[in-house]
Amino acid sequence: MKYLRLELRYPPELIHPMHRLVDESDAIGRDVLLHGSLFDETADTFLFYVEGDIDVYVDALRAVDRIREFEVTRIDETGYYVFLTQRRDGVDDAMFGSLRRTGIVVVPPIDFRPNGVARLTVLGDHGPLREALAALPDRIESEVLRIGEYDWRQHLFDPGLTDRQFDAVAAAVECGYYESPRAASVSEVADRIGASPSTASEHLRKAESAMMNAFMRLRDVG
Structure with a gap:
């Protein structure tokens, strides 16, 4: 739908x-x-x-x-x-x-x-x-x-990511970029989404900024 x-x-x-x-x-x-x-x-x-x-x-x-x-x-x-x-x-x-x-x-x-x-x-x-x-x-x-x-689950928390930002975050999660200690590099994320490391890094930075701002707005309302 x-x-x-x-x-x-x-x-x-x-x-x-x-x-x-x-x-x-x-x-x-x-x-x-x-x-x-x-x-x-x-x-x-x-x-x-x-x-x-x-x-x-x-x-x-x-x-x-x-x-x-x-x-x-x-x-x-x-x-x-x-x-x-x-x-x-x-x-x-x-x-x-x-x-x-x-x-x-x-x-x-x-x-x-x-x-x-x-x-x-x-x-x-x-x-x-x-x-x-x-x-x-x-x-x-x-x-x-x-x-x-x-997908109604998305609207529980929707920071408004672009498709490329979402793909970068999904690839980063899958390859262990956000694990502690970190198990993957930006270059590995870039390979997964077919982009240069600098482009992948930019997608991740913008996605992280959007997600944190959206989270804080939820906290403000709650």
Whole structure:
């Protein structure tokens, strides 16, 4: 089953007021949709992870008329869960309507970033995925960041390695490069992936940097 890692860029009129906070206020660092329930025809229920000044976020929640109720749970000094129910409207359909179709699944989280950007993972068959992208409104810019075979275990910890970086790390593990004491050299890793030692070393350095940064982000959230 194929998956797409997408970046969608929305014009100002299609950005939810809460997500605008990432742009409009330095007090909010992250706004991530973790889970959502769309079974009701008139209202949706969501769980968000928010980093920043929660008082600023709560004031903004109270100012959005269609948010019916919400509950905030503190995780640590800067991280919070926000559980809310809101009335559905046309902006919601414009943002994600094309992705609500038979044959595809949007896999959370959806990470709302500055400048109207949302990053998300969508999986399904080739045809429905292609149709979903084609059905996006012209005002929404889309970019496919990554495509591949879906494996939910990967998304438990996904540092976003390129294929060559992954191949280099896999070869390094297989030949004992990461054993203690080290049982293989960079040259042996290079031979396994058909690259020069300098290229193999660069792949390993970039992969290690990406993995450690991704691990620390997990620690920050946990």
